[in-house]
Amino acid sequence: MPLSMVNAGEPSVVRKVGGKEETRRFLENLGFVNGAQVTIVSATNGNMIINVKDSRVAIGKDMANKIMVN
Numbered sequence: 001m002p003l004s005m006v007n008a009g010e011p012s013v014v015r016k017v018g019g020k021e022e023t024r025r026f027l028e029n030l031g032f033v034n035g036a037q038v039t040i041v042s043a044t045n046g047n048m049i050i051n052v053k054d055s056r057v058a059i060g061k062d063m064a065n066k067i068m069v070n
Contacts (some may be wrong), residue, residue: 004048004064008040012069019066030057032067 006012014036017024031053032038041049046061 001069002065003038003040003050003067003069004043004061006040006069008042011037011039013037014067015070016068017066018068023063023066027059027063027067030059031055038067038069 003012003014014032014034016034017027017032019027036052039051041051041056043049043061047058048061048064049056049058050064
């Protein structure tokens with residue numbers, strides 16, 4: 001399921017990063033790689049703050065839809 005569907009506070013594991021090559025590379029540079037554990041800290045108005053690799057990253061809902069987790 002896409003990361004945008006996960007509830008805040010629920011740990012998830014990245015399974016696939018979709019989108020164009022440029023988008024995938026951008027997300028991978030932020031730490032969204034296969035096997036990485038991510039947790040949504042908060043989500044408001046389509047913007048999300050996510051813990052990934054001991055960092056907090058802010059992305060939009062459109063980017064979160066490209067990150068598949070389980």
